[in-house]
Amino acid sequence: MNTSENNILIDVRDLAVYFHIEQGTVRSVDGVSFSIDRGKSLGLVGESGCGKTITALSLLLLHPQPEGKIERGNIFFYPEEGNRIDITKLGINSKDIRQRRGNDISMIFQEPMMSLNPVHTIGQQLTETIRLHQKVDRNTAHKIATDALERVRISAPKRRMKEYPFQLSGGMRQRVMIAIALSCNPKLLIADEPTTALDVTIEAEILNLIQELKSELNMSMLMITHDLGVIGEVTDEVAVMYVGKVVERTSTRKLFKEPLHPYTKALFKSRPKIDSKERLSSIEGTVPNPYSQPKGCSFEPRCEVSMDICKNKSPELIDHGEHFVSCWKYNKEEI
Amino acid sequence: MNRIVGYNKSVNDVDFTIKKGETVGLVGESGSGKTTLGRCIVRLYDSTAGSIKFNVNGKMTELTNLSTKEMKNIRKNFQMLFQDVYSSLDTRMKISKIVTEPLDIHNVGTKKDRIERAKELMIKVGLSENDLEKYPHQFSGGQRQRIGITRALSINPEFIICDEPVSALDVSVQAQILNLLVDLKNEFNLSYLFIAHDLSVVKYISDRIIVMYLGKILEIASSSDIYESPRHPYTEALLAAISKNKAGSKRDILLKGNIPDPSNPPSGCVLHPRCSYARDICKNISPELMPVKGKTNAFAACHLTNELNLKYFN
Numbered sequence: 001m002n003t004s005e006n007n008i009l010i011d012v013r014d015l016a017v018y019f020h021i022e023q024g025t026v027r028s029v030d031g032v033s034f035s036i037d038r039g040k041s042l043g044l045v046g047e048s049g050c051g052k053t054i055t056a057l058s059l060l061l062l063h064p065q066p067e068g069k070i071e072r073g074n075i076f077f078y079p080e081e082g083n084r085i086d087i088t089k090l091g092i093n094s095k096d097i098r099q100r101r102g103n104d105i106s107m108i109f110q111e112p113m114m115s116l117n118p119v120h121t122i123g124q125q126l127t128e129t130i131r132l133h134q135k136v137d138r139n140t141a142h143k144i145a146t147d148a149l150e151r152v153r154i155s156a157p158k159r160r161m162k163e164y165p166f167q168l169s170g171g172m173r174q175r176v177m178i179a180i181a182l183s184c185n186p187k188l189l190i191a192d193e194p195t196t197a198l199d200v201t202i203e204a205e206i207l208n209l210i211q212e213l214k215s216e217l218n219m220s221m222l223m224i225t226h227d228l229g230v231i232g233e234v235t236d237e238v239a240v241m242y243v244g245k246v247v248e249r250t251s252t253r254k255l256f257k258e259p260l261h262p263y264t265k266a267l268f269k270s271r272p273k274i275d276s277k278e279r280l281s282s283i284e285g286t287v288p289n290p291y292s293q294p295k296g297c298s299f300e301p302r303c304e305v306s307m308d309i310c311k312n313k314s315p316e317l318i319d320h321g322e323h324f325v326s327c328w329k330y331n332k333e334e335i
Numbered sequence: 336m337n338r339i340v341g342y343n344k345s346v347n348d349v350d351f352t353i354k355k356g357e358t359v360g361l362v363g364e365s366g367s368g369k370t371t372l373g374r375c376i377v378r379l380y381d382s383t384a385g386s387i388k389f390n391v392n393g394k395m396t397e398l399t400n401l402s403t404k405e406m407k408n409i410r411k412n413f414q415m416l417f418q419d420v421y422s423s424l425d426t427r428m429k430i431s432k433i434v435t436e437p438l439d440i441h442n443v444g445t446k447k448d449r450i451e452r453a454k455e456l457m458i459k460v461g462l463s464e465n466d467l468e469k470y471p472h473q474f475s476g477g478q479r480q481r482i483g484i485t486r487a488l489s490i491n492p493e494f495i496i497c498d499e500p501v502s503a504l505d506v507s508v509q510a511q512i513l514n515l516l517v518d519l520k521n522e523f524n525l526s527y528l529f530i531a532h533d534l535s536v537v538k539y540i541s542d543r544i545i546v547m548y549l550g551k552i553l554e555i556a557s558s559s560d561i562y563e564s565p566r567h568p569y570t571e572a573l574l575a576a577i578s579k580n581k582a583g584s585k586r587d588i589l590l591k592g593n594i595p596d597p598s599n600p601p602s603g604c605v606l607h608p609r610c611s612y613a614r615d616i617c618k619n620i621s622p623e624l625m626p627v628k629g630k631t632n633a634f635a636a637c638h639l640t641n642e643l644n645l646k647y648f649n
Contacts, residue, residue, distance in 0.1 A: 200576040204586035229578025256582035270510035272539035282510035
């Protein structure tokens with residue numbers, strides 16, 4: 001991506017996370033590269049089981065351990081210009097990484113009910129995060145927490161501070177999660193399917209809120225979703241993932257104008273459109289079994305335009321004018 | 336059971352019926368009473384008042400006052416599909432047991448017949464005969480919903496209540512399941528009540544759509560009318576909340592705040608505290624579900640429906 005070096009916040013290069021379990025090795029993330037500039041957002045899109053969440057978790061060294069291991073690659077994080085940290089080199093419980101978690105890099109999850117502790121009030125959960133990362137007394141933390149709730153447009157924040165998660169609706173809970181995530185002014189917000197469990201009306205509100213806060217705080221964002229509609233609304237760039245690999249990467253605008261990879265095209269076509277009643281074109285089959293992945297292109301068994309070479313050789317991610325795609329259809333000269 | 340206050344009244348007023356071979360979509364936010372309505376129909380919940388009639392062999396039968404035994408007999412005709420494909424299949428049962436259970440309960444055919452039926456249906460829904468020997472944990476979300484569909488079809492029902500069957504699935508898998516449901520409907524001449532919160536999904540599969548909010552029906556119309564000319568502000572808001580599927584787009588939020596507590600619904604029109612068009616009359620008088628002028632089989636419950644020029648936002 002053609003931006004100046006010092007504007008980059010996080011730069012992931014050839015990241016691979018493998019799981020070594022009884023049944024064999026699962027290559028959940030297998031050579032993923034992307035970077036996010038300060039104040040920009042990247043979308044990570046793909047079906048369940050593509051490795052989106054593992055990629056995100058590994059940025060904070062929170063991937064399941066010890067079975068999951070970062071096999072290779074670097075995660076360069078630039079908390080300030082000129083200061084480069086390779087997250088993969090930090091110990092999983094080291095002070096260095098704990099300083100980053102929640103402070104520089106925050107995360108919100110799909111299921112706000114599971115992520116909030118049911119026996120503590122909203123206020124307790126917010127102040128806990130704040131006091132963990134900032135050296136402030138109880139009263140100041142309480143003040144920061146109330147402001148954080150106000151920032152995510154929760155009405156009567158003082159009263160909400162005393163309430164428990166079950167007293168809030170799904171949309172409210174997700175707002176609380178966002179408030180917690182933003183309470184320490186992170187430089188990067190990782191949002192893992194933040195609206196999948198919500199009603200469409202609430203989804204629209206939460207997405208708009210995230211957008212507003214992102215520009216208010218000049219924060220970068222990694223948005224993980226299986227829904228291209230969400231990608232279109234909140235991201236500047238997109239990486240499409242399929243079975244542990246990025247198969248297409250470009251600006252959101254370009255991707256929506258002309259998706260190149262057959263997988264991306266198929267994802268676009270499988271969404272019901274409100275203005276047409278045409279039969280949906282679904283992607284036949286499912287994501288391949290993680291223990292026995294195809295030899296060639298991993299999408300080949302489900303691809304409508306597959307060729308002989310696709311069965312035998314895995315394509316590389318190649319640049320077609322700031323539009324990276326890994327598909328044999330587009331690098332014919334190499335065949 | 337006092338959950339859907341006023342629902343039955345709406346039903347009396349408009350003859351809310353589902354015809355054979357028809358798909359009726361039921362749409363609204365969480366807490367609108369969609370699931371409760373669906374479950375009242377099959378009497379998983381008992382309704383407080385009102386009537387639910389079902390055509391059994393050409394005879395309209397009132398369901399609300401049937402005994403448990405009579406009801407069991409009639410339940411053969413309905414099945415349900417659920418949203419949560421993880422909790423709706425018993426993890427300790429083999430697939431063969433899960434999908435033949437309805438046949439066991441209603442004592443249909445011999446054991447051999449039941450397995451034959453299961454095999455035939457498994458292939459029809461895109462699974463294989465061998466899958467009958469497996470357990471639910473061996474399947475993905477989409478495959479589990481296919482198993483749910485096999486179970487629902489096993490007893491050869493006429494009517495299936497689909498309660499958000501695709502909202503927990505990936506977009507690509509959603510398309511597979513929606514297509515499958517359409518194919519099965521055509522093949523077996525099924526009727527569906529399709530419950531969802533996403534109008535784009537409901538519109539794709541439904542012939543007619545019922546829009547519900549806080550236990551009340553606010554609009555009923557054909558799915559093309561709902562999209563082309565919504566007659567209720569709530570429908571308009573649901574349409575605006577659908578993703579525009581474009582880079583750099585933003586959705587319009589037309590409703591203020593959250594859905595109110597259903598045990599203490601607002602006076603007048605249930606939507607008025609959130610409706611941007613609300614006037615004094617809306618605060619005091621609850622609008623009736625009335626036929627829409629110039630349309631057949633279209634109904635809206637809004638005082639202002641003839642004045643407002645609601646439009647589709649996308």
